Amino acid sequence: xxxxxxxxxxxxxxxxxxxxxxxxxxxxxxxxxxxxxxxxxxxxxxxxxxxxxxxxxxxxxxxxxxxxxxxxxxxxxxxxxxxxxxxxxxxxxxxxxxxxxxxxxxxxxxxxxxxxxxxxxxxxxxxxxxxxxxxxxxxxxxxxxxxxxxxxxxxxxxxxxxxxxxxxxxxxxxxxxxxxxxxxxxxxxxxxxxxxxxxxxxxxxxxxxxxxxxxxxxxxxx
Numbered sequence: 152x153x154x155x156x157x158x159x160x161x162x163x164x165x166x167x168x169x170x171x172x173x174x175x176x177x178x179x180x181x182x183x184x185x186x187x188x189x190x191x192x193x194x195x196x197x198x199x200x201x202x203x204x205x206x207x208x209x210x211x212x213x214x215x216x217x218x219x220x221x222x223x224x225x226x227x228x229x230x231x232x233x234x235x236x237x238x239x240x241x242x243x244x245x246x247x248x249x250x251x252x253x254x255x256x257x258x259x260x261x262x263x264x265x266x267x268x269x270x271x272x273x274x275x276x277x278x279x280x281x282x283x284x285x286x287x288x289x290x291x292x293x294x295x296x297x298x299x300x301x302x303x304x305x306x307x308x309x310x311x312x313x314x315x316x317x318x319x320x321x322x323x324x325x326x327x328x329x330x331x332x333x334x335x336x337x338x339x340x341x342x343x344x345x346x347x348x349x350x351x352x353x354x355x356x357x358x359x360x361x362x363x364x365x366x367x368x369x370x371x372x373x
Contacts, residue, residue: 161313189306204259216290228257236265
């Protein structure tokens with residue numbers, strides 16, 4: 152038997168930080184920042200509106216889904232559930248009933264580095280969900296393995312309980328809360344400046360001129 156590791160729920164991100172992040176597109180931060188972006192194999196599956204929240208983490212191994220049952224009873228409004236499936240890509244760990252439980256707790260979103268099921272029900276529930284894919288094979292209650300509120304790996308990123316989360320249909324970004332403030336403010340400045348770029352493009356300027364792009368070409372040999 153593998154012991155289950157259980158941590159404590161992290162302090163939630165402040166409402167002020169979450170409100171600021173809600174103004175930001177993850178792709179804008181991607182213009183100048185490289186860390187914390189989950190790889191693109193984790194895709195938006197349902198209700199893909201921009202979402203923000205506080206990361207709560209679970210490691211759910213193989214067919215043993217009991218740790219998720221525990222986690223769903225602990226979630227708070229505004230939490231963003233991250234599920235590390237320990238490499239499994241064949242067994243769905245969440246579906247209609249478990250997503251309803253998460254929705255009733257006020258979850259802000261769910262990210263599964265693995266499969267989910269009951270996609271029609273997930274869409275009806277309106278919970279933002281990101282996952283690798285779908286499966287009709289599901290977990291069972293074993294109660295022997297997993298972790299709750301410990302650092303996990305999702306989408307090639309180490310996710311810590313309490314991380315700030317910003318996600319939309321383009322992808323998922325996690326950040327330490329103290330770093331998220333500066334990233335959000337810089338991104339909002341870029342988004343505001345982009346309006347001038349769009350106006351210049353509509354006025355007929357070329358993209359390279361608007362961005363002042365300079366290329367260094369190699370001269371052909373005589």
